[in-house]
Amino acid sequence: MNVPTTRFAPSPSGLLHLGNARTALFSLLAALPDGRFLLRIEDSDRARASPVFEHALRADLAWLGFAAHIDEAAVWRQSERGAVYDDFLQKLARDNLVYPCFCTESELAAERASQRARGLPPRYGGRCAALDPAAALARVAAGGAAVWRFRVPPGQEVTFCDVVRGPQRVATSLLGDFVVRRAQGEAMFFFANALDDALSGVTLVLRGEDHLANTPRQILILRALGLPVPEYGHLPLVLSAGGVPLSKRDGAGSLAALREEGFLPLAVINYLARLGAVVGSERLLPLMDLAQAFDRRRIGHAPARYDREQLLHWQRVAMAGTPVTEWLPWVAEYVPEADRLRFVEAVRPNALFPEDFRRWAGIVYGERRTLDEDARAAIGAAGAEFFRVAAAHLDAGGAAGDLPTVLKAAGHGGRRLFHGLRAALTGRLAGPELKDILALMPRALVARRLLECGSTDAQDL
Incomplete structure (x- = not known):
């Protein structure tokens, strides 16, 4: 059996959100236990990439428990690989598979508008494709601003089997000659991305469905260069509760915020493993057990919606399962x-x-507790006599744990008894067992809080 190599290739342009984390998790689960899981930092967009965000995403991956599975010696940064991309661009140029394009943005916009007006999909019409290669290169050498476009072979189809979505088929006539290098000299994302996948030995790419349109272009590039083409699987997007795709730019559903709130990493990965996918167990599973249960064929096609209640469910399970x-x-x-x-x-x-x-x-x-409104109402309903009886029992040397029995004997029974005591001692009606509170709380503190409630109007506490 072939051992898979997967990767997670984030852009350090914002905080990782749950959608990014799910992509990382699925990629890791697909590689475990014997495959390789690579991390690549796609920081070629200098205007948006930041070392601050790279540090943050590294902290997020470590918190989730993924860092131990990353080969640090194999971490690549796109910003450090410009020479590699230039070499492969030159190879394509020697084979006349790319060409410089001098069309201005206004010319391209006019071309797209004309195509839309005729009911055609917008794509590059190939104006610069027929330029004499020597003349075009001389114009570039003279300082002419040009992007480089890939010559898409006409009259063909790009076919591949998406491991999530099944067979895909795209006519090359719909693609147009696409840009692989900007006029400023930087490689386009999907050119660098495809090269790095092939050169690092990635065999399976799991990523968001927003990259699906890039895949036929990347397959054409890799085939033209004689490089191996990985399998691709495109995951449905993760939407916010309001139905909007999560975004790094607005920090929606960020892992950093969940960590700050106190969510446990095991709760988060168990939630994410079931976000748009089926896991064959409803138990809380450690990472390696999740990998054993993971089946990429059971990833759904529909967008997955973030459900905080489900995340809280797994948080409760994880809290209960922690020693x-x-x-x-x-x-x-x-x-x-x-x-x-x-x-x-x-x-x-x-x-x-x-x-x-x-x-x-x-x-x-602590010296003080804050009463919520329900607690104030319970203290008022219990009445001053209730608390005077309780305080007198303690003054006489009685045990705090006997308070419920003493109060019941004095005619204070039922919900009023337990709500009154709990409200007086803790400031709320829900919480740990009352007997445990009475056993733990210092006796002097119990007496003081009971006296306060017996001598002061509940609204003034």
Whole structure:
């Protein structure tokens, strides 16, 4: 069996979003366990590329757990490979497969407008294709501004089997002679991209469907140069909740924002693995198990819509599956050492993000807690007598854990009892088990909060 080589080739022009991350994940899953997964930095657009964004995307890949599978010695940057692209352009020029084009932007715009008016798809008409090669080169040497265009062979079809979308067929008459090098000297994206894939040994390219139109052009280039053509698979776009494609330029759904919010990387990759694809298990799977379950034939064709609720589902599953001991460092600064394990065990069922441990540490051990409106209402409904009975029990040396029994014996039962106590102690009606709160919270703090509620109007707390 052939061992696949895949790649992730981001442009460092913005923060990676979930669509980019899914492309990276699918490419990695397709390579694991025995193939190669390459990283290439496509930074040829000097106006938009930034080392800041390259550092950020590297941090994102490391956070997701992908960095360990990247061969650092094989990381290429397009900005460092201009001489390679020039060499292959010259090879095409020697074979008369590219030519300089001197058409101005206004001339090209007029040509496109005329074609649209006649109901034709806009494409280059070939005005400069028939120029005498020697005269054209002399004009370039004299400083004439020219792009270089690839001569598309007429009357042919480019066919390939997209591993996601199936057989594809494009008539070369629809392509027109396309630009492979700008007038300023930089290689066009899809020229450099195709060369780097072939020269680095990539055998499978998984990328967004917005690149599908580039594929016939890239196949023509590689065939003309006698270079190997990889398999291609074009993934459906990932849309925002509002139905708009995610974009690096506006930071939509960025991995950096999810990391800052406290999402676990295992939750994110399990969500992404099922975003527009079918995984044969609904369990939380580590990366290598996801690779075993991954089947590129089960990637859907329709756009996938970002669903935060589904992401939160996997976050809950990942939080629940993380060993208790891993959360101890999160609370070391706030929780007495003797209480830490019990505290984490008590809070974990209510912790959606790691930061929730610290928030609950502040509630259980801090000097003040903030009451939400439901808690104020519960304290008011319980009444001052409720809290005076509770405080008197503690003053008499009674155990905090006995408060529910004492209050029930005094005629304060049902929802009012548990809501009143929970609201007074934590400032909210939902959270860890009340018995755990009573066991963990310092006795003096329990007494003070009960006295506050018994002597002060709930709206003033």
